[in-house]
Amino acid sequence: MLIYYNTSGYQYDIITMLINFQNCEDDIMARTITFRSNELEISKKVKDIMEDKFKKNGFATSDKLESDTELVISVGGDGSFLKAARDLDFPDLPFICVNTGHLGFFAEILPDEAEIDYFIDCYQRMYFEVNEIDLLEIEILDNEGKTIKQAINELVVRGNRSRTAHLILHVNGNYMETFSGDGLIISTSTGSTAYNYSAGGSIVDNRLKIMQITPISPISTNAFRSFTSSIILPSEDSEISIIPEYKNEATIILVIDGEETKLSNVRSIKTRQSKKQVKLLRLSDYEFWDRVYMKFLKTYDYKADELRRR
Structure with missing residues (x-):
């Protein structure tokens, strides 16, 4: 059957x-x-x-x-x-x-x-x-235009050459934080048991349609204020936007389901639920x-x- x-x-x-x-x-x-x-x-x-x-x-x-x-x-x-x-x-x-x-x-x-x-x-x-x-749809905007990627588990955004990443985070167009630390993970419920879990994120029942934002080694001081735990959002009507804070950080490392790419002149990275499965x-x-x-x-x-x- x-x-x-x-x-x-x-x-x-x-x-x-x-x-x-x-x-x-x-x-x-x-x-x-x-x-x-x-x-x-x-x-x-x-x-x-x-x-x-x-x-x-x-x-x-x-x-x-x-x-x-x-x-x-x-x-x-x-x-x-x-x-x-x-x-x-x-x-x-x-x-x-x-x-x-x-x-x-x-x-x-x-x-x-x-x-x-x-x-x-x-x-x-x-x-x-x-x-x-459900997959993540990742829209990368740089000086050359838009590129669309898909992810089953997660997107990881890191600074270049192991430097501290300073990333401006928006959810549904609303400013959330200027993150400072090693990077951010955006995962599906499927990916909640992968890198997300190793970084201290929550395991999420695979029947739930969510996106989870998990910080990697966040810095939270008087100078830098960052969330130190995960944020979980409904994936069906949410969009996460990440923008490098400084021009010299427009070169960043993206890791999509374990595949690493170094990108220059990045203006923004938007993540939402994909239409693909x-x-x-x-x-x-x-x-x-x-x-x-x-x-x-x-x-x-x-x-x-x-x-x-x-």
Whole structure:
């Protein structure tokens, strides 16, 4: 049974494989899967195993995004999923991740044959959910004009050459602060468990449509007054604007989902909810707060696990 609903929520290194839901007769789906791989040997090995198993189950395979591609499967870690989505320009296709990386917050499948076989069986029986993740739209204005970028997790704005950043922050056209510190993070609920969390931001339920502004090492003195904790805004009708305070800070560092860019002559950076979304295929037993516990709090204390299950 296919369950399809809108939600958000997650984090980031991998291969990527694609499959495509097309209009099908008698519930028979298109059969093309495309693989994209990072260079880790374990990822390549898992990719080869999965490719062979999908072929045996009647799927064709390809190294490219085909017109009848159904699904994107990342094998490795969260960063490769983010890179794949960006490189493919956030296609209207579901993704699923196989974790051969570290944290693997996006990952749904472990890299062993039993897990892979279970996933293929669930996929063919349509025992899964498709979650829609809201993106950030980032509008960068400089002397050359406007550039539009998309982010799944977050935008990070930093000063150039590790210097203190002085950034004027507006929300919906209203002045909020002149921030001084290492930088600002603007994250989605999905990105709340990524860099935002490491910087002291809040974990936000992935069903909530929000943008979170989190300061990185803020300076709050008589000379510089900055918020020292996160600000959470509804994303559907909010716009965040960041302007470098000084001309010599018009060269800044932007990091979008881990991809760093140095920009000169920046006039403003505006962030709002994007019209684009990314789809994540989840097996039917997925639960966000259980994932948070497993990735951030779980220990080998079996007594605590037993108490938690009661």
